[in-house]
Amino acid sequence: MDEFTLIERLIAPHAGRRDDVLLGIGDDGALVRPPPGEDLLVVADTIVEAVHFPHELPPSDVGYRALAVNLSDIAAMGGTPRWATLALTMPVSHPEWLRAFMAGFGAAGAAHRVQLVGGDTTRGPLTVTVQLIGSVPAGQALVRHGARPGDRVWVSGTLGDAAAGLPVAAAAAGSPPSGPASFLRERFARPTPRVALGRALRGLATSCIDVSDGLVADLGHIARRSHCDIVVAAASLPLSDALRAVHDDGAARELALTGGDDYELCFTVPPAAEASLRARLAELGEHATCIGEVQEGSGQVVVLDARGDPVIPVRGGYRHF
Amino acid sequence: MDEFTLIERLIAPHAGRRDDVLLGIGDDGALVRPPPGEDLLVVADTIVEAVHFPHELPPSDVGYRALAVNLSDIAAMGGTPRWATLALTMPVSHPEWLRAFMAGFGAAGAAHRVQLVGGDTTRGPLTVTVQLIGSVPAGQALVRHGARPGDRVWVSGTLGDAAAGLPVAAAAAGSPPSGPASFLRERFARPTPRVALGRALRGLATSCIDVSDGLVADLGHIARRSHCDIVVAAASLPLSDALRAVHDDGAARELALTGGDDYELCFTVPPAAEASLRARLAELGEHATCIGEVQEGSGQVVVLDARGDPVIPVRGGYRHF
Numbered sequence: 001m002d003e004f005t006l007i008e009r010l011i012a013p014h015a016g017r018r019d020d021v022l023l024g025i026g027d028d029g030a031l032v033r034p035p036p037g038e039d040l041l042v043v044a045d046t047i048v049e050a051v052h053f054p055h056e057l058p059p060s061d062v063g064y065r066a067l068a069v070n071l072s073d074i075a076a077m078g079g080t081p082r083w084a085t086l087a088l089t090m091p092v093s094h095p096e097w098l099r100a101f102m103a104g105f106g107a108a109g110a111a112h113r114v115q116l117v118g119g120d121t122t123r124g125p126l127t128v129t130v131q132l133i134g135s136v137p138a139g140q141a142l143v144r145h146g147a148r149p150g151d152r153v154w155v156s157g158t159l160g161d162a163a164a165g166l167p168v169a170a171a172a173a174g175s176p177p178s179g180p181a182s183f184l185r186e187r188f189a190r191p192t193p194r195v196a197l198g199r200a201l202r203g204l205a206t207s208c209i210d211v212s213d214g215l216v217a218d219l220g221h222i223a224r225r226s227h228c229d230i231v232v233a234a235a236s237l238p239l240s241d242a243l244r245a246v247h248d249d250g251a252a253r254e255l256a257l258t259g260g261d262d263y264e265l266c267f268t269v270p271p272a273a274e275a276s277l278r279a280r281l282a283e284l285g286e287h288a289t290c291i292g293e294v295q296e297g298s299g300q301v302v303v304l305d306a307r308g309d310p311v312i313p314v315r316g317g318y319r320h321f
Numbered sequence: 322m323d324e325f326t327l328i329e330r331l332i333a334p335h336a337g338r339r340d341d342v343l344l345g346i347g348d349d350g351a352l353v354r355p356p357p358g359e360d361l362l363v364v365a366d367t368i369v370e371a372v373h374f375p376h377e378l379p380p381s382d383v384g385y386r387a388l389a390v391n392l393s394d395i396a397a398m399g400g401t402p403r404w405a406t407l408a409l410t411m412p413v414s415h416p417e418w419l420r421a422f423m424a425g426f427g428a429a430g431a432a433h434r435v436q437l438v439g440g441d442t443t444r445g446p447l448t449v450t451v452q453l454i455g456s457v458p459a460g461q462a463l464v465r466h467g468a469r470p471g472d473r474v475w476v477s478g479t480l481g482d483a484a485a486g487l488p489v490a491a492a493a494a495g496s497p498p499s500g501p502a503s504f505l506r507e508r509f510a511r512p513t514p515r516v517a518l519g520r521a522l523r524g525l526a527t528s529c530i531d532v533s534d535g536l537v538a539d540l541g542h543i544a545r546r547s548h549c550d551i552v553v554a555a556a557s558l559p560l561s562d563a564l565r566a567v568h569d570d571g572a573a574r575e576l577a578l579t580g581g582d583d584y585e586l587c588f589t590v591p592p593a594a595e596a597s598l599r600a601r602l603a604e605l606g607e608h609a610t611c612i613g614e615v616q617e618g619s620g621q622v623v624v625l626d627a628r629g630d631p632v633i634p635v636r637g638g639y640r641h642f
Contacts, residue, residue, distance in 0.1 A: 022360060023464065026546070028397040028530060029364035029455075031462050034355045039343065043350035044406040044452060046441040076349040085365040087408065087450040120367040125445055129408040131365060131452040134350075141352050143344065209349060225347070 001095060003121055010098045011086075014106030015116040021083065030117030032083050038135040043073035049126040054170035059097045061169075061189040062128065063104030069212065070132040071112055071193035072263040076210040078142035078202045079134035081112050081195065086119035087129040093121075112195055142201055142208035142267070147226035151206050151268035153292040154277070156194050158240040159215055160252055161187035163259020180242035187240075191263035197288075200280040201267055208267040214258040218266060219301045226268075229297025232257075235306040238289040257303060268294055322416060324442055331419045332407075335427030336437040339403065351438030353404050359456040364394035370447035375491035380418045382490075382510040383449065384425030390533065391453040392433055392514035393584040397531040399463040399523045400455035402433050402516065407440035408450040414442075433516055463522060463529035463588070468547035472527050472589040474613040475598070477515050479561040480536055481573055482508035484580020501563035508561075512584035518609075521601040522588055529588040535579040539587060540622045547589075550618025553578075556627045559610040578624060589615055 001009070012025050023031035034040060047066055049055055057065075067084065074081045086105070090098070109116060114132065165184035168177050177185050194210075201208060207222045215232070223230045237256040244252055265288075269277050281288055305311045322330070333346050344352035355361060368374055368387055378386075388405065395402045407426065411419070430437060435453065486505035489498050498506050515531075522529060528543045536553070544551045558577040565573055586609075590598050602609055626632045 023462070027465050028394040029362045029400075031398070031457075031464075032361050032363060033459070034361055036357065040353050040355055040361075040454075041350045042353060042404060042406060042438055042454065044408055044440050046408045046410065046443045046450070048410060048443050048445045051444055073349040077352070079350075083363060085363060085452055087365055087367045087452075089367060089369065089448055117363055119365050120450070122367045122369050122448070123372055124369045124448055127410055127443070127445055127448055129367070129441070129450045131406055131408075133361075133363065133454070136352075138354070141344070143352075144348050 001093060006093060006098065006121065010095060011102055014102040016106065016109045016114060018082065018113065018115040021115050021117055024115065024117045030083065032117065035135055037138055039138050039141060041074055041077050041079040041134040041136060041141065042131070043070050044129065044131040045069050045073065046127060046129040056170050057189060059100040060104035063101035064108045064190050066128040066130050067105050067108040067114065068191050068193050069263065070130045071108065071195055072191065072210040072212070074132055074134040075193050075195040075198035076142065076208050076265055077136065078140060078198045078208065079136040080199065081114045081132055081134040083117045083133045084109065084114050085131045086116055088119065089122045089124040089127040091125060140202045142198065142205055144207055144209055144222050145225040147207040147222050147228055147268040147294045148270070149228055149294050149296045151270050151294040152290050153230055153232065153266065153268055153294065154288045155211070155215070155238065155264055155266045155291050156197055156286060156288045157262070157264040158238045158243065159211065159262050159264060160243050160255030160259045161240050162191060162261035163255045164243055164246060180245040183240070183242040184246070188261055191261065193263060194265045194286070196284055197265055197286045200284055204273045204277050204280070205267040205269055208265055211262045211264045211266055212260055214260045215266065216257050216301050216303065222268065223301050224299035227299060229295045229300045229302060230292060231295055231302045231304060232292035233304050234311065236289065236291045322414060327414060327419065327442065331416060332423055335423040337427065337430045337435060339434065339436040342404065342436050342438055345436065345438045351404065353438065356456055358459055360459050360462060362395055362398050362400040362455040362457060362462065363452070364391050365450065365452040366390050366394065367448060367450040377491055378510060380421040381425035384422035385429045385511050387449040387451050388426050388429040388435065389512050389514050390584065391451045392429065392516055393512065393531040393533070395453055395455040396514045396516040396519035397463065397529050397586055398457065399461060399519045399529065400457040401520065402435045402453055402455040404438045404454045405430065405435050406452045407437055409440065410443045410445040410448040412446060461523045463519065463526055465528055465530055465543050466546040468528040468543050468549055468589040468615045469591070470549055470615050470617045472591050472615040473611050474551055474553065474587065474589055474615065475609045475611050476532070476536070476559065476585055476587045477518055477607060477609045478583070478585040479559045479564065480532065480583050480585060481564050481576030481580045482561050483512060483582035484576045485564055485567060487582070501566040504561070504563040505567070509582055512582065514584060515586045515607070517605055518586055518607045521605055525594045525598050525601070526588040526590055529586055532583045532585045532587055533581055535581045536587065537578050537622050537624065543589065544622050545620035548620060550616045550621045550623060551613060552616055552623045552625060553613035554625050555632065557610065557612045
């Protein structure tokens with residue numbers, strides 16, 4: 001199958017359709033009409049087999065995940081996702097593989113009304129780069145640098161699930177996992193981008209980031225760029241029942257602090273805006289937990305244990321200073 | 322060097338600077354302000370080592386070329402390039418390699434006032450994906466589907482040079498090439514995106530494409546999407562002195578017809594607009610040659626030899642039907 005046939009038969013049917021796309025796949029580039037009065041958000045993430053996901057992950061999950069991690073970046077900026085391009089490098093062109101990949105990509109796109117407008121397919125080791133363009137009313141984007149001392153730190157959903165799910169996803173195919181293992185695997189394979197929550201945080205959150213590298217690492221970006229410290233209470237971290245079922249408390253909290261790939265939103269809100277935050281969460285049916293606060297400082301992230309002592313999270317638990 | 326240091330020290334200094342970028346590299350994504358009343362063009366191209374460029378190509382040329390091929394797509398749509406993202410997959414992180422790569426990328430960007438606003442660096446076989454966003458006044462984009470019978474077919478610059486230059490670029494490093502070989506190598510390594518010409522063709526050209534796969538293949542896209550035939554006179558193809566110096570006439574014309582990578586613009590213009598075209602070319606100091614015409618038909622490209630007989634270009638010359 002040549003590239004044009006492949007695009008026409010296997011890729012284009014999963015592209016989606018938006019009214020603001022004047023010219024999609026098939027010209028030198030796409031032509032789109034941006035919404036008047038909005039700024040644009042531009043994000044791009046690459047996932048490489050054996051680096052960002054295990055070889056065992058089914059193509060439909062690879063496709064879903066490739067778009068979901070970019071949707072999460074748009075969510076973290078409070079935006080509405082619109083147009084994507086896909087640069088797909090594959091070792092060989094298996095129509096069945098690509099059909100499944102695109103079904104997953106298309107499912108993530110359909111859930112958020114994203115249209116795939118272009119891209120490129122090339123031969124090589126499996127590498128998926130997605131660029132996604134979104135929009136946000138002018139001046140209302142959520143950023144990393146706005147946290148202020150006194151703000152409290154919140155996180156959506158639960159943490160540590162994806163890190164616990166990775167080994168399940170990487171296990172050789174056999175009988176599919178069930179119970180907690182199945183839940184954790186899905187959290188890795190098909191993360192939920194918190195797009196509606198991100199939009200709801202406009203005007204409330206002073207900073208926001210998505211948890212991709214791990215909570216402590218990602219809070220470090222907010223702390224450094226906002227020129228303040230962030231103090232997190234390990235006891236307050238939201239843990240899923242599934243995570244608690246397969247790990248003891250120390251290991252679970254360590255995964256919540258340092259495991260990546262959860263794609264939850266972590267954000268700071270001034271106490272005066274907390275009532276509004278709670279109202280918006282209730283309206284959306286979303287859940288978020290207060291896990292710490294912003295303090296004067298020089299960009300450090302400090303984790304406190306249940307007794308209020310600072311700890312360093314290490315594999316399998318904490319290390320005290 | 323970790324990814325953040327690498328981005329800060331080696332990538333960001335070559336990013337460029339535009340006033341319409343509100344937030345560049347360093348947040349979850351970039352925040353940019355689109356020009357009111359303009360549509361956006363979105364293009365993405367991947368180049369893979371040993372597939373699209375030889376291992377011997379110096380990193381500065383790889384960087385230049387990665388952006389230039391995307392600038393050419395924006396040019397082919399009549400747009401003004403604005404914001405780029407770069408997804409760079411490298412086998413190992415050699416600071417010297419990356420510094421040279423970014424110097425080349427930055428040079429192509431500076432020439433067209435493009436700002437690099439984000440992207441991703443990952444580990445793996447050398448693969449470079451650039452996405453570029455440009456803009457065009459609403460409704461004025463050049464497309465592939467507007468050619469009409471009676472229009473004449475034009476091409477900018479000269480053809481076949483890059484295909485002749487590829488083996489020079491692929492030759493093991495030694496004494497640098499000189500004379501015609503040097504010129505042809507540059508045409509492959511550092512193609513010139515015809516951005517100003519593309520803009521000047523707005524309102525004149527009924528269709529436009531850039532020559533990346535080879536003239537016949539690329540004209541085929543216009544012919545099929547415009548539902549007409551295109552007839553090209555092989556004798557009229559513009560050939561450089563350098564190409565003529567290293568290849569006989571048959572081989573040179575075959576490279577001009579089927580060699581890719583020239584990144585010249587190929588476009589159709591109604592006869593009534595030719596005076597305006599010539600005036601705009603003179604104003605810009607750009608050169609274009611009329612090489613054929615659009616006829617009623619079903620999407621074929623026909624090449625005629627000097628006697629007016631249809632031929633099929635083959636390696637080393639033509640084959641008659």
